[in-house]
Amino acid sequence: MTARNISRFWEWGRKIICVGRNYADHAKELKNAIPTEPVLFLKPPSAYVREGSPILVPLYTSNLHHEVELGVVIGKGGTAIPQSNAMEHVAGYALCLDMTARDIQDECKSKGLPWTLAKAFNTSCPVSEFIPRERIPDPGNVKLWLRVNDQLRQSGCTSQMIFSIPYLISYISDFITLEEGDLILTGTPKGVSAVQEHDELQAGIEDVVTMSFRVDRQD
Numbered sequence: 001m002t003a004r005n006i007s008r009f010w011e012w013g014r015k016i017i018c019v020g021r022n023y024a025d026h027a028k029e030l031k032n033a034i035p036t037e038p039v040l041f042l043k044p045p046s047a048y049v050r051e052g053s054p055i056l057v058p059l060y061t062s063n064l065h066h067e068v069e070l071g072v073v074i075g076k077g078g079t080a081i082p083q084s085n086a087m088e089h090v091a092g093y094a095l096c097l098d099m100t101a102r103d104i105q106d107e108c109k110s111k112g113l114p115w116t117l118a119k120a121f122n123t124s125c126p127v128s129e130f131i132p133r134e135r136i137p138d139p140g141n142v143k144l145w146l147r148v149n150d151q152l153r154q155s156g157c158t159s160q161m162i163f164s165i166p167y168l169i170s171y172i173s174d175f176i177t178l179e180e181g182d183l184i185l186t187g188t189p190k191g192v193s194a195v196q197e198h199d200e201l202q203a204g205i206e207d208v209v210t211m212s213f214r215v216d217r218q219d
């Protein structure tokens, strides 16, 4: 059997675990309380989309938002991982978008319903190429940016995260066993806004990676 290559983790069919409200400035812009514990939700592997394929706007939303986030790719699985060992479980990183149907999320929030249709639809998780861990020696201090049609919309630094990457790995693994190939989205800084059909999204981790996606309406 051929060994699977972690650099194509999106093909493995593993979990995508997302952290919400991990930046105070973003929690404030959506008038959410600053969390005292990480807010978690999931996307299925069918959410992945790679450069060259479009982000599809679901037919049921009229307010699709971009959220640029640092993704952490798990290289070694585990349960109840101590914070002190957490970084040993990281194979690398990816730049990710947590595409969000904000109108549907608002409706779900007001009804006390889960965010699944707002967050987990097909193409809701655009990802960059795999970034080996050596290329980001300090993941707690990298700059993320996102432009829509060449206009800067998001610019933030992972130093603003409320919960650090080791804390998140440890916290998540207490409840959900982490497996090799899982991806953790670590939350978005402020500046989220709506995208439309035919928009061009560009995002980057300063000095490390850039990626581009076009937005299309679903047939």
Ligand SMILES: CC(=O)CC(=O)C(=O)O
Binding pocket: 018, 019, 020, 021, 022, 023, 026, 030, 067, 098, 100, 186, 187, 188
């Ligand atoms: C309010 C949200 O959509 C939470 C989220 O995904 C985030 O990144 O923050």
Ligand SMILES: [Mg+2]
Binding pocket: 018, 019, 020, 067, 069, 098, 187, 188
């Ligand atoms: Mg998010």
